[in-house]
Amino acid sequence: MHVTSPVRTPLVTGGKTYADVTEDICRQVEGKPTREWLIAFGISVVVLIYGTACVFWTWWEGLGVWGLNKTVGWAWDITNFVWWVGIGHAGTLISAILLLFRMKYRTSINRAAEAMTIFAVICAASFILMHMGRPWLALWALPLPNTFGSLWVNFNSPLVWDVFAISTYFTVSLVFWYIGLVPDLATIRDRATSKVSRYIYGVFSLGWNGGAKTWARYEYISLILAGISTPLVLSVHTIVSMDFATSVIPGWHTTIFPPYFVAGAIFSGFAMVQNLMLITRVVFKLEDYITFEHIESMNKIITLTGSIVGIAYLTEFFIAWYSGVEYERYAFINRAFGPYWWAYWAMMTCNVISPQLFWSRRIRRSITWTFVLSVIVNIGMWFERFVIIVTSLHRDYLPSSWAMFSPTIFDISDYIFSFGLFFTLFLLFAKFLPVINMFEVKAVIKSSSEKLPKSVSGVAKGERVANPTFNKNAE
Amino acid sequence: MADLHNSKFLVGVYDDDDVVLKAVTEVKKAGVRIHEVYSPFPIHGLDVAIGHPRTRIGIAAFLFGLTGFLCMVALTLYTMKFDWPMIIGGKDPYALPAYIPVMFEFTVLFTALGMVGTFLVSNGLGPTVKPLMFDLRSTDNKFVLAIDLEKNKMSEAEITNVLRTSGAAEVNVKQF
Numbered sequence: 001m002h003v004t005s006p007v008r009t010p011l012v013t014g015g016k017t018y019a020d021v022t023e024d025i026c027r028q029v030e031g032k033p034t035r036e037w038l039i040a041f042g043i044s045v046v047v048l049i050y051g052t053a054c055v056f057w058t059w060w061e062g063l064g065v066w067g068l069n070k071t072v073g074w075a076w077d078i079t080n081f082v083w084w085v086g087i088g089h090a091g092t093l094i095s096a097i098l099l100l101f102r103m104k105y106r107t108s109i110n111r112a113a114e115a116m117t118i119f120a121v122i123c124a125a126s127f128i129l130m131h132m133g134r135p136w137l138a139l140w141a142l143p144l145p146n147t148f149g150s151l152w153v154n155f156n157s158p159l160v161w162d163v164f165a166i167s168t169y170f171t172v173s174l175v176f177w178y179i180g181l182v183p184d185l186a187t188i189r190d191r192a193t194s195k196v197s198r199y200i201y202g203v204f205s206l207g208w209n210g211g212a213k214t215w216a217r218y219e220y221i222s223l224i225l226a227g228i229s230t231p232l233v234l235s236v237h238t239i240v241s242m243d244f245a246t247s248v249i250p251g252w253h254t255t256i257f258p259p260y261f262v263a264g265a266i267f268s269g270f271a272m273v274q275n276l277m278l279i280t281r282v283v284f285k286l287e288d289y290i291t292f293e294h295i296e297s298m299n300k301i302i303t304l305t306g307s308i309v310g311i312a313y314l315t316e317f318f319i320a321w322y323s324g325v326e327y328e329r330y331a332f333i334n335r336a337f338g339p340y341w342w343a344y345w346a347m348m349t350c351n352v353i354s355p356q357l358f359w360s361r362r363i364r365r366s367i368t369w370t371f372v373l374s375v376i377v378n379i380g381m382w383f384e385r386f387v388i389i390v391t392s393l394h395r396d397y398l399p400s401s402w403a404m405f406s407p408t409i410f411d412i413s414d415y416i417f418s419f420g421l422f423f424t425l426f427l428l429f430a431k432f433l434p435v436i437n438m439f440e441v442k443a444v445i446k447s448s449s450e451k452l453p454k455s456v457s458g459v460a461k462g463e464r465v466a467n468p469t470f471n472k473n474a475e
Numbered sequence: 476m477a478d479l480h481n482s483k484f485l486v487g488v489y490d491d492d493d494v495v496l497k498a499v500t501e502v503k504k505a506g507v508r509i510h511e512v513y514s515p516f517p518i519h520g521l522d523v524a525i526g527h528p529r530t531r532i533g534i535a536a537f538l539f540g541l542t543g544f545l546c547m548v549a550l551t552l553y554t555m556k557f558d559w560p561m562i563i564g565g566k567d568p569y570a571l572p573a574y575i576p577v578m579f580e581f582t583v584l585f586t587a588l589g590m591v592g593t594f595l596v597s598n599g600l601g602p603t604v605k606p607l608m609f610d611l612r613s614t615d616n617k618f619v620l621a622i623d624l625e626k627n628k629m630s631e632a633e634i635t636n637v638l639r640t641s642g643a644a645e646v647n648v649k650q651f
Contacts, residue, residue, distance in 0.1 A: 017616070018515065018615070018616035019615065019616040022515075022615045022616060143550060143554060150558045150559040151559070152554040152555070152558065152559055153554075155551050155554065155555055155573060155574050155577060156555075156563070156570060156573045160577070161576040161577060161580075164576065164577045164580040164581070165576065165580055168580040168581075168583055168584045171584060171587070171588070172583060172584065172587045175587050175588065175591050176587075179591060179594075182600075183515075183516075183614070186606070186614045187515065187614040187615055189606075189614075190608070190611040190612075190614045190615065191611075191615065202605075202606075203602045203603075204602070205606075206595065206600040206601055206602060206604060207599070207600050207601060207603075207604025207605060207606040208600060208606060208614075209513055209606040209607055209608055209613070209614075210513045210514055210515060210613055210614055211511045211512070211513055211598075212511060212512045212513070212514070212518070212521045212522045212525055212527065213511065213522060213525075213527045213598070214598045214600075215514065215516075215517040215518070215521070215522070216517070216521075216522035216527060216530060217530045217532055217594055217597065217598060218517065218594070219517050220530050220532055220533065221532060221536075221590055221591060221594050224532075224533060224536050224586070224590060225587060225590070225591075228540075228583045228586050228587060229583075229587075231579070231583075232580075232583050235576065235579060235580070239576055242576075438515075439515060439516040439517075440516070442515055442516040442616075443516040443517060446492075
């Protein structure tokens with residue numbers, strides 16, 4: 001039976017019925033694209049085309065078109081890769097960890113967050129391919145028998161762990177997302193009026209009919225997928241951090257990197273979810289589903305993870321001093337007061353100071369503040385990766401090889417490419433697939449709805465009834 | 476999927492998930508055998524109320540995970556220990572901690588893919604499958620209780636009466 005504590009605030013407002021949920025979410029899938037969508041899609045595609053041309057030029061000319069030099073051999077490319085992978089983490093976290101914790105507020109945001117994960121990981125992978133310079137040799141990263149004799153990938157290398165981690169993460173996230181979509185695709189299939197959409201949604205809904213046995217098994221596999229995805233989320237960014245941590249470069253070789261990177265990933269991922277959901281709720285008129293409760297809950301996680309990241313920054317500094325290693329000390333002093341001081345302080349301001357504003361309930365529940373601070377967090381997290389990578393490399397052990405890094409037009413354009421790719425994919429998703437998980441919202445609506453709809457139940461707001469009818473067409 | 480060619484069903488359409496959950500018990504008590512209940516979202520306890528056995532898909536998931544783990548143990552052992560051993564810093568070429576990340580990833584990958592594959596096969600789901608729909612509204616806002624008339628001794632009128640009493644808003648006949 002549906003019982004909830006009266007102290008809980010509603011997650012779905014507007015007295016929605018089951019039929020309303022279907023109607024509201026399917027509207028943008030079944031209707032013609034809106035003007036806002038067309039404009040946004042047009043801009044994204046133009047950016048994507050420009051970016052793709054630049055990426056191909058990068059491959060044609062070679063990585064020399066980037067601003068890298070002998071000292072700073074990694075810069076924007078890896079910064080972008082780590083940043084995008086980090087952004088991807090929120091989706092699986094919302095789907096998996098919040099599912100295990102039985103957090104009902106995830107139901108309205110999990111679908112879009114999972115989609116964001118998939119697209120962010122695609123963007124991250126594109127930087128790996130770009131960084132290879134010769135992407136047609138990407139197969140060499142896999143342990144495949146080859147014509148070179150006993151030449152295998154080196155399983156001792158964190159870069160090989162990355163290949164396994166990212167590809168597993170992408171595959172499992174895709175499966176999780178798609179399996180979550182199947183019941184909703186069946187809903188769209190059964191409502192479809194045109195033959196083409198009935199056929200397409202029919203193929204992708206895999207013949208789903210919502211039988212009790214199927215649902216029982218479905219819930220079971222969702223739980224196991226959540227259970228295995230939770231350590232997967234943690235492992236992926238831990239492994240990404242080991243790309244740095246297992247080296248001997250001052251500023252990289254630290255044991256705090258795995259938890260610190262994971263917290264940072266969740267931090268930036270939630271910020272990106274906020275940005276996307278705030279736009280989506282307005283454009284698709286989903287204010288009743290993505291409420292202030294959702295926004296506030298996510299802001300609380302941003303504050304928590306932002307604080308963890310802040311503590312990690314301070315711990316790094318302390319350990320650099322406490323280690324007594326002069327190279328390590330220099331690396332950190334150089335970060336804060338060296339030539340890249342502006343990047344360091346931008347990072348500190350955006351990541352440590354700005355999310356603390358969320359301690360104020362008014363700011364936490366403000367759409368404008370949330371949007372602006374989420375953008376700032378994402379900028380800050382990009383700077384964090386930049387600071388870690390470039391400031392550690394540009395001053396190495398030999399002062400004679402010290403150098404600076406400046407991005408070229410191709411560094412910048414390849415980054416812009418990833419935005420074009422991400423937003424094109426996200427907009428296509430928002431148009432052709434339900435952005436909110438309909439069946440999960442329906443499952444929690446009774447216990448989380450603002451009120452029982454009087455029009456169908458005949459009872460006043462707040463009054464509890466034994467057998468409420470959540471159907472518009474009920475007698 | 477069972478062959479339902481020429482089968483005649485009585486379909487009780489309910490407006491509410493709590494009502495259908497209660498109805499299942501009542502219908503069973505009246506001696507009617509339920510074919511299946513279809514709903515737009517999972518209803519906790521429904522499968523138990525109908526009498527479906529507990530799923531064993533978790534066992535399959537474990538076995539797939541174990542297979543993934545063993546595959547990676549075998550691959551790392553073969554490549555790093557036997558086919559091309561490299562002694563770095565005087566250490567054993569099979570430095571186990573270094574291989575834990577890839578072993579973990581393979582375990583998760585095999586578990587996820589194997590379990591979802593098992594789920595699709597055991598439920599007869601696939602891109603070319605034509606769904607068996609008793610009422611198209613069961614993926615929207617209705618809860619549908621299907622009864623195979625051939626598998627029940629009671630008459631159509633009697634079962635209709637049972638369904639009506641249990642709270643069905645509509646009772647329809649569906650022939651496959």
